Amino acid sequence: MTAARRAGRAARPGTRLTAAFYDRPTLDVARDLIGCRLVHETADGRTSGLIVETEAYIGEDDPACHAAAGRTARNAPLYGPPGTAYVYLNYGLHCLVNAVTEAEGRPAAVLIRALLPDNGLPLMRQRRMAVPWRRGRSEPPDAALCRGPGNLTVALGITLAANRQRLTHAPLWIEMADAAALPDGRVWTPRIGIRHGLDRLWRVAVADHPAVSGRRGAVR
DNA sequence: CGTTCGATGCACT
DNA sequence: GTGCATCGAACGT
Numbered sequence: 001m002t003a004a005r006r007a008g009r010a011a012r013p014g015t016r017l018t019a020a021f022y023d024r025p026t027l028d029v030a031r032d033l034i035g036c037r038l039v040h041e042t043a044d045g046r047t048s049g050l051i052v053e054t055e056a057y058i059g060e061d062d063p064a065c066h067a068a069a070g071r072t073a074r075n076a077p078l079y080g081p082p083g084t085a086y087v088y089l090n091y092g093l094h095c096l097v098n099a100v101t102e103a104e105g106r107p108a109a110v111l112i113r114a115l116l117p118d119n120g121l122p123l124m125r126q127r128r129m130a131v132p133w134r135r136g137r138s139e140p141p142d143a144a145l146c147r148g149p150g151n152l153t154v155a156l157g158i159t160l161a162a163n164r165q166r167l168t169h170a171p172l173w174i175e176m177a178d179a180a181a182l183p184d185g186r187v188w189t190p191r192i193g194i195r196h197g198l199d200r201l202w203r204v205a206v207a208d209h210p211a212v213s214g215r216r217g218a219v220r
Numbered sequence: 221c222g223t224t225c226g227a228t229g230c231a232c233t
Numbered sequence: 234g235t236g237c238a239t240c241g242a243a244c245g246t
Contacts, residue, residue: 057238148239194237
C-alpha cells in the first residue's frame with residue numbers, strides 16, 4: 001500500500017481528495033498531486049485539468065516560501081489547516097494557487113504550476129483571450145491553455161476570492177483521476193522563477209510533457 | 221536558439 | 234521605495 005493510500009487517497013477516479021491527503025509531508029503531496037484533477041465550477045461552466053507540474057514550499061527555513069519572514073496577514077493561510085487554498089497576487093498580474101499542506105501551524109504548501117486541459121477547453125480559451133495582454137493575439141494551443149501557474153488560474157477562472165477556501169468541496173476542488181491518463185515518468189528539478197532556495201529539488205513534473213511549463217527543450 | 225524587459229498591484233521594510 | 238513563486242514580446246546571436 002502506498003503512502004497516498006494510507007493517507008486516505010481513494011483509488012477511484014472522481015473521488016475528491018480529503019484533508020488527510022494534504023496532512024502529510026509536502027514533498028509527498030507534491031508528488032501525489034501529479035495526475036489528480038483540479039476542477040473549478042463557476043456560473044460560466046466547469047473547467048478542469050490533470051495536474052502535470054507542482055512545486056513544494058516548506059516552512060520558515062525555506063527562503064523561497066512566503067513564510068520565510070514569519071507569519072503575516074498575507075501568508076496566514078499557509079499556517080492554517082491542510083487542504084485549503086492559498087491564492088495570492090504575484091507581480092500585480094497573476095493569481096497563483098497553492099494547496100496548503102502539513103499539520104495546522106506548520107507553514108507549507110504545494111504550488112500548482114501546470115495542467116493538462118481536461119474539460120471546458122472552449123471556456124478556458126475564452127478566458128485566456130480576454131486577458132488584457134493577450135487581446136487581439138492568436139489563440140494558445142490546447143496544451144498551452146494551463147501551462148504556467150498564472151495561465152492556469154486564468155483558464156480556470158480562479159481569483160483571490162478562492163483564498164482560504166477548502167479544496168475538498170465545490171466550487172474548487174481536487175479529485176482522483178485515471179492513473180493511466182498520463183505517462184509514467186517524473187522529473188525533480190529546482191523550482192522556477194525564484195531567487196533563493198535553488199539548491200532544493202522541490203519541483204516535480206511529468207517528464208517531457210507538452211503541458212508542463214519551462215523553457216522548451218530544457219529538462220522538464 | 222538565447223536573454224532582456226515592461227506591465228502591473230500589493231505586502232512588507 | 235523595493236521586490237516579487239509571471240507572461241510574452243522584442244531583440245540579439
